[in-house]
Amino acid sequence: MASTPCPTGGGERQIERPARLIDPAQLARTFDAHAGALILFARQWLGSGAAAEDVVQDVFATLLAQRRAPDNMKAWLFKAVRNAAVSQTRSASRRSRREIKLAMDRPDWFEIRPEDLIDALSAQEAMASLPPEQREVIVMRIWGQMTLAEIADVTGLPTSTLFSRYRAGLSEIKRIMESSCHSTKKT
Amino acid sequence: MSFDEENLGPAERELEGALAGLAPASPTFTLQQAQIRALVAHERRRTRAWQAVAAVLAVAAGISFYARVTPRPEAAVVERVVWRDRAPSATPSSVQAVPPAVERSASPPASFAYLELREKVLSRGVESLRAPGAASGPAMPVESALPTGRAKTPHVAPLVEYLFSGGQL
Numbered sequence: 001m002a003s004t005p006c007p008t009g010g011g012e013r014q015i016e017r018p019a020r021l022i023d024p025a026q027l028a029r030t031f032d033a034h035a036g037a038l039i040l041f042a043r044q045w046l047g048s049g050a051a052a053e054d055v056v057q058d059v060f061a062t063l064l065a066q067r068r069a070p071d072n073m074k075a076w077l078f079k080a081v082r083n084a085a086v087s088q089t090r091s092a093s094r095r096s097r098r099e100i101k102l103a104m105d106r107p108d109w110f111e112i113r114p115e116d117l118i119d120a121l122s123a124q125e126a127m128a129s130l131p132p133e134q135r136e137v138i139v140m141r142i143w144g145q146m147t148l149a150e151i152a153d154v155t156g157l158p159t160s161t162l163f164s165r166y167r168a169g170l171s172e173i174k175r176i177m178e179s180s181c182h183s184t185k186k187t
Numbered sequence: 188m189s190f191d192e193e194n195l196g197p198a199e200r201e202l203e204g205a206l207a208g209l210a211p212a213s214p215t216f217t218l219q220q221a222q223i224r225a226l227v228a229h230e231r232r233r234t235r236a237w238q239a240v241a242a243v244l245a246v247a248a249g250i251s252f253y254a255r256v257t258p259r260p261e262a263a264v265v266e267r268v269v270w271r272d273r274a275p276s277a278t279p280s281s282v283q284a285v286p287p288a289v290e291r292s293a294s295p296p297a298s299f300a301y302l303e304l305r306e307k308v309l310s311r312g313v314e315s316l317r318a319p320g321a322a323s324g325p326a327m328p329v330e331s332a333l334p335t336g337r338a339k340t341p342h343v344a345p346l347v348e349y350l351f352s353g354g355q356l
Contacts, residue, residue: 036211061225111210118205
């Protein structure tokens with residue numbers, strides 16, 4: 001976070017604000033840029049969009065309650081969402097897997113826009129069929145725009161493992177989408 | 188070895204670009220709602236802290252009030268007479284060495300014999316000093332009625348003479 005000078009009326013004397021304080025403008029920019037990706041990320045464990053939004057909102061509330069901004073806010077947000085989602089999944093054992101599967105099948109992962117190069121529903125189906133460990137890497141890499149080093153910081157895994165999972169996930173998505181295209185053309 | 192998009196094939200890069208074109212669904216909440224939630228959570232924590240402080244103070248006040256109102260139990264004084272044997276003198280072996288008959292036949296001290304005689308005279312009269320078998324015969328000398336060693340007591344003889352003389356010595 002860049003330190004912004006704070007004029008104190010003297011003109012020449014300036015007191016710099018602490019560099020680690022959370023800047024509201026930067027927080028708003030981060031929210032606009034990553035809130036959707038964070039919700040998509042949380043859905044990998046929770047399935048339900050409402051539960052994912054609840055977790056993300058809690059994480060932003062936690063960030064606002066902190067006095068100091070994290071070094072890497074994006075990585076911190078993804079890590080916090082991951083921890084909260086995993087924790088909630090463990091505690092919410094009452095929710096059956098069937099309910100989570102039904103929630104994941106709802107076509108609301110992505111905005112449906114005509115200019116997209118790829119069908120949003122097909123992409124969601126392909127993503128939902130991936131193993132969770134591959135899916136989380138793909139979501140953080142593509143929609144979170146994180147480097148493998150940042151993902152390694154979030155997951156605690158080596159980058160070689162993450163890269164292998166990323167490639168395997170992409171290959172699986174490609175295979176699923178190609179097979180679905182072939183079946184559509186045949187029919 | 189660096190793991191980045193340079194290591195991906197062209198088909199994988201194309202798929203990656205196509206997927207990146209998809210926009211995740213927008214959140215239905217705003218940053219202001221998250222701020223409100225953070226504020227509510229902060230106030231709730233602060234309220235709970237004060238509630239905890241108030242609870243501790245209430246418990247402390249209750250304990251002190253109870254301790255002050257409740258009368259302290261007074262120390263119960265039990266008065267009773269405890270009869271106890273006389274402490275054995277010397278060692279048990281020396282006590283056993285003394286035969287009980289000898290102990291019983293030991294004459295009482297002179298002062299005790301005098302008091303016993305005085306009590307007898309005051310309660311039954313001088314006549315009681317006579318021997319029980321010589322009621323009709325001549326009077327038994329008073330010295331013989333006295334306990335053993337009694338006649339030799341220098342203070343008793345004048346008293347007996349005084350009593351038999353009718354108050355005239």
